[in-house]
Amino acid sequence: MINAERFDNVISLCSRQVIADISNHQAILFLGIAYLYKGELDKAAICFYYLLMQYPKNTSIWNNYAECHTRMGDVERACAIYKNALSDNPISINKFGIDCII
Numbered sequence: 001m002i003n004a005e006r007f008d009n010v011i012s013l014c015s016r017q018v019i020a021d022i023s024n025h026q027a028i029l030f031l032g033i034a035y036l037y038k039g040e041l042d043k044a045a046i047c048f049y050y051l052l053m054q055y056p057k058n059t060s061i062w063n064n065y066a067e068c069h070t071r072m073g074d075v076e077r078a079c080a081i082y083k084n085a086l087s088d089n090p091i092s093i094n095k096f097g098i099d100c101i102i
Contacts, residue, residue, distance in 0.1 A: 010034040025051060029061070036068060044068050059085045 011034045017027035032047030048065035055061060062085035069078035 004038060007034045007038040011038070025054060032064060036064065036071070039071075041068050041072050045072075 010030060014027045014031035014034065017024050018031060021027075028047050028051055032044045032051070035041070035044035035047060045065060045068040048061055048068060051058070051061045052065060062081060066078045066081035066085065069075075069081060
């Protein structure tokens with residue numbers, strides 16, 4: 001079972017780090033992941049989108065961003081994002097991403 005309090009602690013810590021230094025991309029990544037697993041999908045998507053503007057070739061971030069859209073129920077958008085991730089690195093994709101292209 002997911003412990004929401006732990007995610008709240010991660011969110012609090014990472015938020016303080018990002019406020020102190022917006023260029024702390026590691027904190028933004030952890031913040032996005034915590035939001036994703038806590039179910040705060042809009043906030044997670046914002047974090048991942050911001051990181052994609054900095055690292056457009058990072059397939060892990062593309063996968064996280066697509067996962068947000070999958071959980072939001074926007075399967076069409078998620079598939080488009082997975083296809084974009086595949087264009088840069090055909091190996092780094094999850095099962096849902098593969099289902100989008102077959």
